[in-house]
Amino acid sequence: MLLRLPTSVSEARQCLADGAVPIGGATLLWAAWQRDGFPESAMSLRDLPEANRVEPGALGAAVVLHRIDERVPDVLRLAAGSVGTGAVRRTATVGGNIVGSALRCLLPAALVLDATATVLGPDGTYDTDLPEVVAKRALLLGLRWNTPLASGYGKADAAAGGPPPLVVATAVHPGPGGGRRLRVAVRDGYDVLDAGVPCDGGAEQALAALDGTGLAALPSGARDMMRRSVTGILAEPHGR
Template sequence: MLLRLPTSLSEAQECLTDGAIPVGGATLVWAAWQRDGFPEQAVSLREVPEANVLGGGEIGAAVLLHRIDERVPEVLRRAAAGIGTGAVRRTATVGGNIVGSTLRCLLPAALVLDARARVLAAEGPFDAELGEVLAKKPLLLSLRWSDPLVSGYRKVAEAPGGPPPLVVATAVHPGTRPVLWVAVRDGYDFLAESVPCDGGPDSVLDALGTTALAALPAEAREVVREQVLSTLQRADDH
C-alpha cells in the first residue's frame, strides 16, 4: 500500500482523483484492512495545514484527540478526553472519529455546537451539513462553529461488554432568544434537538418533552434533565 502525505489542498485533491482512500489516524481502518485487504493507495491529511487548525471556532480533521484543549468549547474538549486510552488519543484523529467510527464520540459535541463541515472532493473543498458528511462520508477537512455561551458534557459509566455508554451533550447559544441544544448518544443512535431557553428551566424541559428526546428510556431522560438544568444554571451565572 502506498501512503500519500500531501502538504496542500491541491495535492490532496490529486490523491482523491487518483483513488486514494482516506486513512485518518488508522486506529479504526487498519484492522479492517488487515481483514479485508489493503487498498493500493491511502491518503493522510496530517501535513495539510487546513486539516490541522485548532481554535478560533474551528478544528481540523487531522488534529489528534490528545491535542484538543482550551482552544475549543468545553463540550468538545471533554468529549475528546473521554475517548479510549491515552495511547488511542495520541493516534486517533477528529476526522477518523466523526466519519470513520460507529461510536462517533465527538458527534454529540459537534451537534450541540451546530457545527458545519468543510470537506474535500476531487473537485475542491466545499461546506456541508453534518448529516451529509455522515451519510456520504467525504474527506473531512475541518469542523466550524460559533462559540456557545456555555456547554456541558456527561458520559454515563460504561458497562463492560455492553452497548456504548449514554452520552448527553448540551450548549446554550447566545442571541436575541438564547437557544439550548441537546444531543444524545443512546446505544448507536444519535438525537439532537434545540429549543429556546429564555423562559426558565420548567419551560425548557416542557419544550424538550415535545421533541424526539421524550422517547428515550426513563433513565436516559433523567440524565438529560439533570444535564439540562446544570447547563441552564451555568448560563444564568455566566
C-alpha cells in the same frame, strides 16, 4: 501500501482521484486491513494545514484527540478526553471519530455547537451540515462554529465490551433579540438525536419544550440524564 501525505487541497484532490483511501488515524482500519488486505495507496491529512487547526472557532479533521484543549469549547474538549485510552487519543483523529467510527463520540458535541463541516469532494471544498457528512461518509477537512455561552458533556459509565455508553451534550447560544437558545444532543446506543429550544424561561421551561421534539422518544434513563444535564448547564452563570 503507499502512504500519501498531501500538503495542499489540490494535492489531496489528486490523491482521491488516484484512488487513495483516506485513513485518519487508522485506529479503526488497521485490523480490517490485516484481515482483508491493504489498499494500494492511502492518504493522511496530517500535513495539510487546513486539517490541522485547533482554534477557538475551528478544529481540523486531522487533529488527534489528545491535542484538543481549552482553545475549543468545553463540550468538545470533554468529549475528546472521554474517548478510549491515552494511547488511542494520541492516534485517533477528529475526522476518523466523526466519520469513520460507529460510536462518533464527538458528533453530539459538534451538533450542539451548530458546527459547519468543510469537506473535500471531487470538485473541491464545500461547507455542509454534519448529518450529510455522516450519511455520505464525506472526507471531512474541519469544523467551524460560533463560540457558545456555555457547554457541557456527560457520558454514562459502561462496562468494557458492552453497548455504547449514553452521552448527553449541551450548549447555550445567544438567540435572536438578545435571548438564549439551548442545543441538546443525545447518543443512545448508536443513534444520535438532537434538538434546539429557547431557554430564557429556565430549565423546566426548556425541558418542557424538549418534550415536543424527537428527544421525547428517548427511554427513561436517557431522559433522566438529559434532564440533569440541562438543569446543570442552565444553572451555570454563563448559561443563565
